[in-house]
Amino acid sequence: MNVVFFKLHLLIVSAKTMHYQQLLAALTLAGAAQASLYSKSSSVLQVDASNYNKLITKSNHTSIVEFYAPWCGHCKNLKPAYEKAAKSLEGLAKVAAVNCDAAENKQFCGTMGVQGFPTLKIVKPSKKGKHPIVEDYNGPRTASGIVQAVTDKINNHVKRITDADVETFLSNDKEAPKAILFTEKSTTSAVLRSIAIDFLGVMTVGQVRNKEAKTVEMFGIKSFPTLVLLPGGEQEAIVFEGEMKRGPMVEFLSQAAEPNPDPASPSSGKKDKPKEKPKEKPKEKAKPKAEEPVEDIIVEEPAEPESEAEAPPPPPPPKRDIPPITTLLTSDEITNACLQPKSGTCVLALVPEEKSEAADALLDNLADLVHRNVKADRKLFPFYAIPSLNPTHTQLSKSLELSGSVELVAINAKRSWWRHYQGDFSELSIMEWVDAIRLSEGAKSKLPEGIIAGESSTSSEEATETETKTETAEAESESPKPEDGHDEL
C-alpha cells in the first residue's frame, strides 16, 4: 500500500500542473465510477436510466430499488442483506439497484431525488394502471426488514370468494381460466398475490377460506391449502398435487394460460433453482412474531377484507445516509495524506475514541459537506477524521496547543500554515469556515516545526498571512466553473 502510494505520489508530483490531492481525489472518483457493486450473477436486478421505466415504473410487480454508489460504505454494508432479500423475494417482487456513480445514471438519480447513498425506494404499481406509488424505505437495513416491507406492498388482485358469491365468481367470464386457493388463513399470501399479478388479465385468481363449507364441499376439498385450476369452459377442474411453492404453482397454472411477459424475476415460473450457496439458510429468522412470508403460503396480516392500505405507516425520521469522511488510523496515513512537504490543504477533525455527541455532529456535518461537493462534481481539499488512537492526534494537539476533546483544523504543509476552527459544530458555521479557506480569507497561523514529515528545522519562514490568490487558484484550478464554486457551501 505504501509502495503504491509512493509511486502515485511521485507520478503526481511530477505532473507539475496538478494539485496532487485533487488528482488523487479525481483518480479515486474516476476509478470507482466503473465498478458496479453487484456482480452479473447477483440476484439483484441491475437497472439503469435507460430501462428503469420499462423494468420498474411500468411493471405490474412491486419493486424495491436501491440507488447507490460503489464507493459508499453503507452501500457495501447493505449488499449482503440486499442480496439475501433479493433471493427471498425471487418471483414475488423485483429487487433492483441503480449505480448512481455511472455517468449515464447521475442525472437520473438526481431527478429521482436521491440525496444520499444508499437510498431505497419501494415502487408499488397503481391498481388503476396509473403512475406507481413511490415511497422511500427507511426501515431496518436487514433482509427480513426489507422482505417484510416489500411483501406488504405487493398488490392484491386475489378475489376473496365466499359461499354467497361463489356462483357469481364461477359464472363470470366462463371461458376464461380461473385459479382458486383453498386455505385456512384469512389473509392472502405474498406468493398468491404475486401469482395473481403474473396472470393479471389472463386468469382470475381467487381464494376460499375453509369455513366456506358449501364451496369447500362443492370442490370436494379435504385438506388445506389446496390449489385448483379451472381451465375454462366445460373443462374439468384440476387439483394441484405438487409442492405448494411459487415456482411449481405457476408452472401448473401455465397449462391454462401464459403468464404475463414481465415476471418479478427471470426465474419465476421455473422450478426452484438449485441453491447457489448450500450453506446459506433459505430463510432468515426475523423477530419472534414475524411470519415467514415467502415460504409460507399465507402471510399473517391483521386485515379481514383487504383494505389496500395505501397510506404509509408513520414514517421514521428520515435518515440521511451519506458516506463518512475517511478516517486515518496511523501516523503513516496522515503523513502521506497531509503532512508531506508538498501536501496541500487538508481539513482534519481530531476526535476522541469514546462516543461523543460533538464528534458525531462534526463528522456528520463534514460528511454532508464533502458529499455535496462530490455530488456537484466540485473539487475540494480532502477531509479526514483523526481518532485519538492515531499517535499523530496527540502530537498535533500538543504542537498546536489544542485543548478541546473535538477539534477541527486545516493544515497546508506546503505553505506551512494552519487554521483553527473555533465556532460551534453546526453545519452552517463549518461551511463558512471552509468557504473562507477556499477563498483564502481569514486568519492563518504559521505551522510549528516538527509536524511536516522530514522538515529541517530552518524551513519555511515566509508563509502565511500574505498569500491569498495562489491558494484560491489552487483550490479551484480543477474546477471548470469556479464561479459556481461557493453557492452551496
Ligand SMILES: *[C@@H]1O[C@H](CO)[C@@H](O)[C@H](O)[C@H]1NC(C)=O
Ligand atoms: C400488466 O397487466 C396487464 C393486465 O392488467 C397485462 O396486459 C400486461 O401485459 C402486464 N404487463 C406486463 C409488463 O406484464
